[in-house]
Amino acid sequence: MDLVDGVRKGSVRALAKLITLVENEQPGAIEAMESIYPHTGNAYIIGITGPPGAGKSTLTDKITKELRRENYTVGIIAIDPTSPFTGGALLGDRVRMQGVSNDEDVFIRSMATRGTLGGLSRATADTSKILDAYGKDYVIIETVGVGQDEVDIIRTADVSILVVIPGSGDDIQAIKAGIMEIGDIFVVNKSDREGADRLVTEIKMMLDLSSAPRDWTPAIVKTIATEDKGVETLVEKIKEHREYLMESGTLALRRKERIRSEITKIVENEIFRYFDGLIAENRDIYDQRLEDIVGKKEDPYLLAKQAVEIIAKKISKKAGEYKGRG
């Protein structure tokens, strides 16, 4: 496990290579993650999400600078809202982050939306662990949007920060949309815009109305990230929340939840490797049967059932082989 050793010894080259290996699910990826795992648990994971255009990248940049000022090392995982079709990245965002990208104690990794189900959250979780084992004090995961995948990613962070902006005229709806309950800290960015105070009031009201039981009252912080305003307060709130998590024992509970969701992802991933393999081995037959299904000569449920049974047999057979050998 040369790469894992390299990562543990602080090699940036090994770090980048190991992330690529794991992201692409190359041979040895799971074994590498098994060796990485015992060395994790020291980094603090910050999740940042919000609608497109809320200024998340700039905010990530500024939070990073603030943490660096205090001599903490930082790893950033930026989940690019790329098309599943083009695979391209939003260059603009990364350019804006140039402020920190020349600092060698900050490691930035962009991840594109993956084709496979749950692939993105798994790759993000693994990368986060690798950065943790590498020795980063903080890992910031920045993602976009209100989809289930994004919620899944952010809710497994130690602290979830939801960034919103005033002035879209549909503020409440934007906040309501799926992510209200996961915010530990709400950031009203671009708070020099008209309507910032109203937005703060609206968030407070929604938090009051919310039925979710909580010991921690979510903080609301106004920022103007581009002018570095409010960022220090935000970082203070992150630390306050961290203290609350530690003292209340919630941190351990949260990390247990994260593990629970990760295991589901690993199981899913493992099974879909078999499914993809099965399709690859029988591409022509599969294609013909798909056409039969479109033509109503067959139904998709039967095909799926047969696929599940074949996958199960393959897995059982392989497990048996291992046992036979050991």
Place this chain on the structure above:
Amino acid sequence: MDLVDGVRKGSVRALAKLITLVENEQPGAIEAMESIYPHTGNAYIIGITGPPGAGKSTLTDKITKELRRENYTVGIIAIDPTSPFTGGALLGDRVRMQGVSNDEDVFIRSMATRGTLGGLSRATADTSKILDAYGKDYVIIETVGVGQDEVDIIRTADVSILVVIPGSGDDIQAIKAGIMEIGDIFVVNKSDREGADRLVTEIKMMLDLSSAPRDWTPAIVKTIATEDKGVETLVEKIKEHREYLMESGTLALRRKERIRSEITKIVENEIFRYFDGLIAENRDIYDQRLEDIVGKKEDPYLLAKQAVEIIAKKISKKAGEYKGRG
């Protein structure tokens, strides 16, 4: 299969009941979907997405009215951007849709984000098929956001409509965010706002720059949904696109792609039923092992591997039993 018969005979009661049965994965759900499947393929599926506050619900309402004016029947699946935690629904949206909800030839179904992976897209796909078999001419699937789940849902529609609004100051980023490539028709809603024409130009430029190969040049339609402006043109564009799909043979290809993605969802769902069952049967042991993993006494990859093997054995055993009986 009483419910399926009821649906085929036009009973709204049976329709609502069958959707609930399938949505909740109650016993008999897969068998019901197998009986439904041969009766599908007649409805035309319209997918509508866009950021929160873009006016998608109002637009869905107006498109429905326009289709009803032409005597088409319509089914609406509104995917509510509800929190995975509260399970609540955005009542406001449904209230705004009251214009059509008293029309008995319009069936509206709200779906909440599901806890299980891929559960939402599967439930949406199944409901869409049930509405199709029931005899609806059009099924409109309305969803929010730019997440992978939403993209998955919308890209399996026959036509994908992306709704954007001018004036957020971050228009381009909002469009870029993950969904640019899936739009067959772009709607610039609230087009009486400043910046509407600029937004149209920006979309055109992005489409020109896009490397995606296409025979269909995506249409861009300006609307003011609240005032019913542009909706007729939009419905015309939907039909124009439909003609293109039919004549070019792309419709069959698209539906094959939809089946392909549905099979993946069915396989996933079937396997996770076993996984959930396995955890339910061994809740205490599972919980203890999760704690050991958090405490680094064990790693999650081993547990996942064992779970996969047990699931595989269970599936193989059950498949064997069936064969033994048959």
